[in-house]
Amino acid sequence: MRTYDHGALEKKWQERWHRDAIYKTPDDTEREKCYILDMFPYPSGEGLHIGHPKGYVATDVYARNRRMNGKNVLHPMGWDAFGLPAENYAIKNKMHPQVAVRKNIKRFKEQLARIGFDHDWEREVDTTDPEYYRWTQWIFLQLYKKGLAYESHEPINWCPSCLTGLANEDLEGNTCERCGTLIEKKPMRQWVLRITEYADRLLADLETLPWQESVKEMQRNWIGRSEGAEFDFPITGTDEVIRVFTTRPDTLFGATYVVLAPEHPSVDRLRTAIQNLAEVERYRTEAAQKTEIERTAGTKEKTGVLLEGVQATNPANGESLPVFIADYVLSTYGTGAIMAVPAHDERDNAFAKAFGVPIRTVIQGEGAEEDMVYTGAGTLVNSGPFDGMQSEEAKAAITKHAHGTQVVRYRLQDWVFSRQRYWGEPIPLIHCETCGVVPVPEADLPVRLPDVESYEPTGTGESPLAGIDEWVNTTCPGCGGKGMRETNTMPQWAGSSWYYVRYMDPKNDTALVDPKKEKYWSPVDIYVGGMEHATRHLIYARFWHKFLYDIGVVYTMEPFTKLYTVGLVLAEDGRKMSKRWGNVINPDDMVDKVGADAFRVYMMFMGPFEQATAWSIDHMAGARRFLERVYGLSERVAADAESDALLRSRTIRKVGDDILAFNFNTAISALMIMVNELEKRASVAREDMETLLLLLAPFAPHLTDELWESLGHKESIHCAAWPAYDTTVLEQAEITIVVQVNGKTRGSFTTAQGVLKEELISLAKEVPSVIPHLQGKTVRREVVVPGRLINFVVS
RNA sequence: GCCGGAGUGGCGGAAUUGGUAGACGCGCACGACUCAAAAUCGUGUCUCGCAAGGGGUGAGGGUUCGAUUCCCUCCUCCGGCACCA
Numbered sequence: 063m064r065t066y067d068h069g070a071l072e073k074k075w076q077e078r079w080h081r082d083a084i085y086k087t088p089d090d091t092e093r094e095k096c097y098i099l100d101m102f103p104y105p106s107g108e109g110l111h112i113g114h115p116k117g118y119v120a121t122d123v124y125a126r127n128r129r130m131n132g133k134n135v136l137h138p139m140g141w142d143a144f145g146l147p148a149e150n151y152a153i154k155n156k157m158h159p160q161v162a163v164r165k166n167i168k169r170f171k172e173q174l175a176r177i178g179f180d181h182d183w184e185r186e187v188d189t190t191d192p193e194y195y196r197w198t199q200w201i202f203l204q205l206y207k208k209g210l211a212y213e214s215h216e217p218i219n220w221c222p223s224c225l226t227g228l229a230n231e232d233l234e235g236n237t238c239e240r241c242g243t244l245i246e247k248k249p250m251r252q253w254v255l256r257i258t259e260y261a262d263r264l265l266a267d268l269e270t271l272p273w274q275e276s277v278k279e280m281q282r283n284w285i286g287r288s289e290g291a292e293f294d295f296p297i298t299g300t301d302e303v304i305r306v307f308t309t310r311p312d313t314l315f316g317a318t319y320v321v322l323a324p325e326h327p328s329v330d331r332l333r334t335a336i337q338n339l340a341e342v343e344r345y346r347t348e349a350a351q352k353t354e355i356e357r358t359a360g361t362k363e364k365t366g367v368l369l370e371g372v373q374a375t376n377p378a379n380g381e382s383l384p385v386f387i388a389d390y391v392l393s394t395y396g397t398g399a400i401m402a403v404p405a406h407d408e409r410d411n412a413f414a415k416a417f418g419v420p421i422r423t424v425i426q427g428e429g430a431e432e433d434m435v436y437t438g439a440g441t442l443v444n445s446g447p448f449d450g451m452q453s454e455e456a457k458a459a460i461t462k463h464a465h466g467t468q469v470v471r472y473r474l475q476d477w478v479f480s481r482q483r484y485w486g487e488p489i490p491l492i493h494c495e496t497c498g499v500v501p502v503p504e505a506d507l508p509v510r511l512p513d514v515e516s517y518e519p520t521g522t523g524e525s526p527l528a529g530i531d532e533w534v535n536t537t538c539p540g541c542g543g544k545g546m547r548e549t550n551t552m553p554q555w556a557g558s559s560w561y562y563v564r565y566m567d568p569k570n571d572t573a574l575v576d577p578k579k580e581k582y583w584s585p586v587d588i589y590v591g592g593m594e595h596a597t598r599h600l601i602y603a604r605f606w607h608k609f610l611y612d613i614g615v616v617y618t619m620e621p622f623t624k625l626y627t628v629g630l631v632l633a634e635d636g637r638k639m640s641k642r643w644g645n646v647i648n649p650d651d652m653v654d655k656v657g658a659d660a661f662r663v664y665m666m667f668m669g670p671f672e673q674a675t676a677w678s679i680d681h682m683a684g685a686r687r688f689l690e691r692v693y694g695l696s697e698r699v700a701a702d703a704e705s706d707a708l709l710r711s712r713t714i715r716k717v718g719d720d721i722l723a724f725n726f727n728t729a730i731s732a733l734m735i736m737v738n739e740l741e742k743r744a745s746v747a748r749e750d751m752e753t754l755l756l757l758l759a760p761f762a763p764h765l766t767d768e769l770w771e772s773l774g775h776k777e778s779i780h781c782a783a784w785p786a787y788d789t790t791v792l793e794q795a796e797i798t799i800v801v802q803v804n805g806k807t808r809g810s811f812t813t814a815q816g817v818l819k820e821e822l823i824s825l826a827k828e829v830p831s832v833i834p835h836l837q838g839k840t841v842r843r844e845v846v847v848p849g850r851l852i853n854f855v856v857s
Numbered sequence: 858g859c860c861g862g863a864g865u866g867g868c869g870g871a872a873u874u875g876g877u878a879g880a881c882g883c884g885c886a887c888g889a890c891u892c893a894a895a896a897u898c899g900u901g902u903c904u905c906g907c908a909a910g911g912g913g914u915g916a917g918g919g920u921u922c923g924a925u926u927c928c929c930u931c932c933u934c935c936g937g938c939a940c941c942a
Contacts, residue, residue, distance in 0.1 A: 276936075279861050283938045290942080308942060321942095364940085388940095395941045402942085408858090409940050473941055593936080667882070669869060674935085681869065684882050690897095728871070731881040738881090800877045805923040807877045845922050851876050855922045 066693045068657025072764040076178055084778055085180040088134045091582045096133040098125050099562055099622075101591025101599070102140045102187075105166035107151045110173040112639065112647045112677070117590045117628040119662045120671055120726060122179050124588060126760035127721045129180075130784035136583055137180060138565040140187035141167050144195075145554030146224060146240055149485035153517055159485045163190055173650060178658045178763050180780070185568045189487075189557030194564065196508035197574045198556050199490040201606065203501050204613055206491070210256040211479065213499065217325070217350070218478050220248035225519035227252055229478040229553065231284075231598045247350060250523045253489055253550060255477040257605050261285050262470070264604055273625040274672070277596045284597040286473025291457070291466040292397060295320055295374040298382065302331055304374055307396030307471055310403065312456035314378040314464055315445035316424035317401035318414065320385045321366065323393035324349035329369070337371040342387065349389040364390055364413040376401070377464040379446060388413060396471055404435075411435045425453065477602070479553060484517040484526045486551030493548065497540035506539075509547070525549045558599055559606040562586050562621060574615055581617055589622035600625075626724050630674035647677050659762035660686035666726035666761055688730075689765055691737055692758065696769045698746045705747030708795050709739055711787035717757045718784065726761075733758055748773065753785050800851035801826045803835040819846050826852045 079085065098121050103114055125137040143163045151166075152159040167188070174181070187194055205211045219228045223243035227250060232239050257264075265285045268278045290309035297304065304320055322328060324346045329336075336342055345367040366388025373382045383401075390409055391400055404414030404421040414421050427440025439453035448456050448463075461468060480489060488509045490502040502509055512533040514526050527549040528534060538545035560574075566583040567575045591599075600622075607621040632638060633645035640646065652661050664685035669675035713736045720729035736754055740746050752773065759766040759779045770779035796812045799822060809831035813822070823844055827836060832854075839856035846852050 274862090276861050280937050283860070286938080286941065288941075306942085310942075390940045390942095392941065400942050407942065409942075412940090471941080473938085597937080667869090673863090673870095675869065678869070678883070681883055688882085727869090728881080731871075734881055798877085802876080802923070805876095805921090810877065843922060845876090847876055847923095851923090853876080853922050 066690055066765070068659065068764070069654075071768050072176075072178060072658050075764045075767050076175060078767075079178075079180075079778065079780070082778065084780055085137075085182050087136050087138075087182045087185060090134070091578075093132065093134045095136065095583055096125070096128040096588075097136045097566075097583050097586045098128070098588040099137070099565070099586045099590070100139065101589070101595060102142050102558070102561060103170065104145065104147065105141050105143055105163060105170045106147055107155075107162065107166055109166075109169055110649050112631045112649050112652075113592070113628065115177055115649050115661075116631055116665050116671075117592075118174070118179055119177070119665050120626070120628070120724065121588065121590050122662075123666060123721060123726060123760040124724075125180055126763065126780060127718070127784065129780065130756070130759070130782065132783070136185075136565065137182065138185040138187070138568075139174070139179070139181040139183070140185075140561060140565070141170075141189065142554070142558045142561070143167070143188055143190045144486050144552075144557055146226075146483065146485070149483060149517055152485070158513070159517060160190065163188075176650070176653050176658060177662065180763075185565050187561055187564045187568055189561065190485075192508040192510050193571065195487040195557065197564070198487050198552065198560070199502075199507050199509060200504060200574060201560060201610070202487075202552070202556075203490055203504065203507075205255060205609060206501055208609075208613070210259060210609065212254055212256065213251065214254045215249055215251055217247040217249040218252055219245045220250070222246055224483075225521040226482045227478055227480060229555075230475050231477075231555075231601070232553075248523075252478055253480040253491075253548075255479045255605075257477045257601075258472060258474055260605050260608055261287070261472040261474050263608055264474075264601065265472075267604075267608075267619055271620060271625070272623070274627065277593070277600070277625060277627065280596040281601060284474060284601065287470060288473075289468070289470050290396075291461040291468050293377050293401065293461075293464055293466040295377060295383070295401065297328075297332065297335070297385070298373040298375060300332065300335055302328055304328055304385070304399050305397045306399045306401045307469065308401055310406065310453075310457075311461045311464075311466060312439075312442060312448075312451075312453040313403040313406050313424055314376070314401065314460050315442075315448070316403040316405050316422050317376055317378075317381075317383065318404060318420045318422055319383050319402045320374045321391045321400050321402050321410075321413070322369075322385065322387045323391040323398040324387050324389055325393040326387065326398045328399070329387060332369065332372055335371050336369050338367070338369075342367050342369060345387060349387075364388065364409070364416050366390075366413065366417065368417070377466070378460060384419065386413075386417070394475055395473065406435065406437055408435050408437065477605075479556075480550035481553050482521075482523060482525045483519050483551060484511075484514060486553065487511070487556055488527065489548040489550050489552060491548040492536060492538055492545040494538035494540055494543060494545045496543055497538055500538055500540045500545065503539050511551075525551055527551070555599060555602045559602045560610070562589075562603075563610070563616060574610075577617075580615070584616055585618045585620060586622045588624045588626065590626045590628060593627040596627075627672050629670065629672045632674055632676040634677050634679065636676045652682065656682055656686040657689075657764075659765045660689050662763075663689065663730060663761050667730045669727060671724050671726055688734060688737065689762055691741065692754065692762075693765065693769070695737065695740055695746055695754070696751060696772065698744070699748050699751050699773065700745035701748070703743065703745035703747040703750075705749045706739070707788060707791045709736060710750060710753045710785070711789075711791045713757060714753065714785050714787040715792070718787075721760065730761065733761075755779060756782060756785050797849055799826065799849075801829050801832045802851060802853040803832065803856060805853060808832045808835050815849065819848075822846060822852060826854070 100118055100121050125135050129135045148159050148163050152162040221228055221238040221243055223241045233245055236245050265287055268281055288309050290307055291311040292305050292307050295304040366386045369385045372385045374385050376383055402410040404410040405423045406425055422444055424444045425440040426443055427436050427438045442448045442451045442456050488511055490509045492500045494500050512530055514530055517526055520526055534547050536545045536547055563575050567579045603621055610616045635645055637643055664682040667685055713732050716732040717729045755766045755770050767779045797815055798810050798812050800807055801809045809829040811825055811829050841854050841856050843855035
C-alpha cells in the first residue's frame with residue numbers, strides 16, 4: 063500500500079498546475095462568466111492569519127466548481143498595500159515601506175501557494191504600484207472635476223498617536239480604530255469627498271442587493287436617513303436667522319427654547335448682541351476640547367450657556383424664545399441648531415429641568431405616563447388652530463403654516479480623504495498662487511510617491527512629503543508659473559475602492575478599463591470578506607462604483623452582487639486569537655501537520671461559513687482521517703465491482719447544490735456519507751470512485767488530482783467536467799414514508815415514489831408497529847404528505 | 858434606548874414550504890488486532906425506563922393532525938448605531 067505523503071504530493075501538484083497554467087483566466091467571452099472575488103489582503107509583516115484562508119478556501123472551492131461546470135472563472139488576488147501598518151512596520155524596521163511591502167507580499171504568496179489556491183497570478187494587482195495608483199489618482203481627478211472633491215478647513219477627527227486626520231468611518235466610537243487612542247477634534251486643511259451626494263442612492267439601492275440583512279442594516283444605520291422639516295427662527299433686532307431641523311414639526315408649538323451647537327457660525331455673527339460674551343466664549347472653548355472625552359465617559363449631563371440678550375421668534379406662533387448654546391447639539395448633524403421641545407424629547411427635557419426653562423405639553427398620546435417624557439405620536443393640544451389634529455397630519459400642516467420646508471437628512475458625513483502620512487497615493491493637485499488649485503493633467507499621471515529621508519509623520523498637519531522641496535515645487539499646469547504640489551496623501555481605502563475593476567483588465571495603460579471587458583466581467587458575482595468592512599470598504603466601493611457609473615466607466619449600478627461574510631475563526635479556547643493570549647494558530651503549522659488538503663477540508667467542515675467557530679486540532683485530524691479513507695478506497699477500485707447510480711446521483715446533487723449555496727459543511731458531510739457507503743464494499747466501482755474524486759476535487763485539489771492520475775487520467779482533474787446526476791435514478795428510488803398516530807411517530811415503511819394516496823394509507827395501516835395504536839380506535843382523519851408521511855388522527 | 862442575528866447532546870454542528878430532532882464529524886466507552894502501546898477496524902453513545910412507553914431543540918403560553926421551524930410574552934449571548942433632534 064502506498065502512503066499518503068502530503069508534503070511531496072502537494073508540492074508535485076502545485077508545480078504541475080503552475081507549469082500547465084491551468085488556472086489562467088480564459089480570454090474568450092463566449093461562455094458564461096463567473097467573477098468570484100476575495101477581499102484582497104493587507105500584506106502585513108505578521109504573515110497570513112488563519113482568518114484569511116477560511117475565506118480564500120471558500121472562494122477557491124466555489125471557483126473550482128464553476129470552472130468544472132464550464133464557466134469562465136475570474137478568481138484573482140492582489141494586495142491592498144498602502145496605509146499605516148506598512149508604514150509603521152517600515153519605520154520600526156528602518157526600511158522603505160515599498161521594500162517592506164515587497165517582502166511581505168513575497169511571504170504571503172508563498173503561504174498562499176502552499177494551500178493550493180487557484181488564483182490567476184497574471185492578474186495580480188498591487189495598490190502601491192504606480193501603474194495601479196495612476197488610476198486611483200485618475201478617479202480622484204474625475205471626482206474633483208465633478209465638484210465631488212473639495213478642500214475644507216473644518217475641524218476633523220485627529221489621531222494624536224497616528225498623527226493624521228481620519229474619516230468618521232475610521233473611528234471606533236471616539237477612539238482611533240487603528241491604535242485605540244482617543245480622537246481629538248482639530249481644524250485643518252483637508253480634502254473631502256462628497257459621499258453625502260450619493261447617500262440616497264447608497265441607501266435605496268441596498269434594496270436591490272441580495273446581501274445578508276445584517277450588513278444591509280449596518281449600512282442603513284450608517285447612512286442614517288431621517289425625514290423632517292426645517293424652520294427659520296429669526297433673531298429679534300438682527301438680520302440673523304436660525305434654521306433648525308426637526309423630525310417632529312407637529313411639536314413646534316411646544317418649543318420653549320432654541321439651542322445652537324457651540325461651533326454654530328451664528329454665534330460669531332451675534333457677538334454684538336450677546337451680553338455675556340466672555341462666558342459664551344469660555345464655554346465654546348471648553349466644548350471644543352472636552353466634548354469627545356465627556357462623551358466617552360458616558361455622562362449625559364446637560365451643560366450649556368444662555369445667550370443673554372438674544373431672542374428667537376417661533377415661526378408658528380410668534381412667541382419669543384431664549385437661545386442657548388449647548389454641546390448636546392451636534393454641529394455635524396442637521397443644521398447644527400434645534401428647536402427644543404422639553405415635553406416630548408428626553409434630551410430637551412433634561413436640559414430644561416437643569417436650566418429652569420418651561421415645559422409645555424402639546425401632544426397627548428396613549429400610554430403617556432406621569433413623570434415620563436412622551437415621545438410618541440398623538441393628538442395635538444396647546445397648538446392653536448391645530449388642536450385635536452393627529453401628529454402625522456399635523457406635521458405637514460404645521461410645516462406649511464410656519465413656512466417650513468420638508469427635508470431629508472443623513473447621518474453620513476462627507477469622506478475626509480486626506481492623510482498626513484507618507485505611505486499613500488499622492489493627491490494629484492497643484493496649488494498655484496494665480497490659478498488656485500489646478501489638477502495635474504491626466505497625461506502626467508501617475509504622480510509618483512517620491513523617496514524621502516524620513517517617513518515619520520510630522521504631526522504638523524502636513525505629510526512628510528511637504529519636506530521635499532524638489533518634489534513639492536513644480537510648474538503650474540495652468541499658467542506655467544510656480545506651483546506647489548498637494549502633499550496630503552489618500553487614505554488606505556482609496557485603492558480598495560475600485561480594485562475589482564482593475565482585475566478585469568489589469569495591464570491596461572490607456573484607460574481605467576476596456577469597456578468590452580468591463581461589460582463582460584462586471585459585476586462581481588460572489589464577494590467574500592470580513593464583516594468589519596460593512597460600513598467602510600463596502601460603502602466606499604459602492605460610492606466610487608456609482609460615480610464611475612455616472613461618468614460612464616462602468617455599466618452596473620452596484621459592484622458586488624452576492625456577498626458572503628467570513629465567520630471569525632476563534633482560538634481553541636473560544637476566545638479571539640491574540641498574541642496577548644498566546645492562542646494564535648498559524649496556518650503554516652497546520653499545513654505542515656496535516657497537509658493543505660486536510661486543512662482545507664477542515665476549514666470548510668468546521669461549521670457554517672458565516673458563523674464564528676473555534677479551532678479544533680482534533681476536528682482537523684478528523685478531516686485528515688477522512689482523506690486517508692478516500693486514499694484507501696482508491697486502492698479497492700476493481701473492474702468487476704458493482705456501481706451505485708443512486709448513491710452517485712444523490713451525492714452529486716447534494717454537493718453541487720451545497721457549494722453554490724455556500725453550505726460547504728453539509729457538502730463535505732454528504733461526501734463522508736458516500737465514503738462510508740463505499741467502504742462497506744469489498745471493491746469499489748471505477749465510476750463511483752471517479753465521481754467521488756470529482757466532487758471532492760474543489761475541497762482537496764492535490765489528493766484528488768493524484769488519485770485521478772493513478773486511475774489513468776492524463777489531464778488534471780481540475781480540467782475535468784463536473785459530473786451530472788441522473789434524474790430518472792433519483793425519481794425511481796424508493797422512499798421512506800413515516801407513519802404517525804395522533805402526531806406521534808409509530809413506524810415507517812419504504813415504497814416506490816408516486817404511489818397513490820389510498821394505497822399508501824392501506825400500506826401504513828399494515829405496518830406492524832402501527833397496528834396496536836389503531837386497534838379499537840376510530841380513524842377521524844388521514845393526513846397524507848406526499849413522499850413524507852401519513853398521520854392517522856384517531857380517538 | 859433603537860436595530861439586526863443567534864440559543865439544539867460532552868463538543869462542532871444537521872434537519873425542503875411546519876412532517877421520523879440529533880445527519881456528518883469530534884470526543885468517550887466497550888470489543889478486535891498487538892507481548893504492549895499507538896495507528897487502524899467493529900459496536901454503542903440525547904434522557905428516564907428491564908421493557909412497552911414517556912420526556913426533550915433557552916423559559917412560559919398559543920395556533921396546528923403535527924412546531925427546532927409560525928404567533929405572543931420573557932430570559933441570555935453576539936454584532937451594529939447611539940445626546941443624530
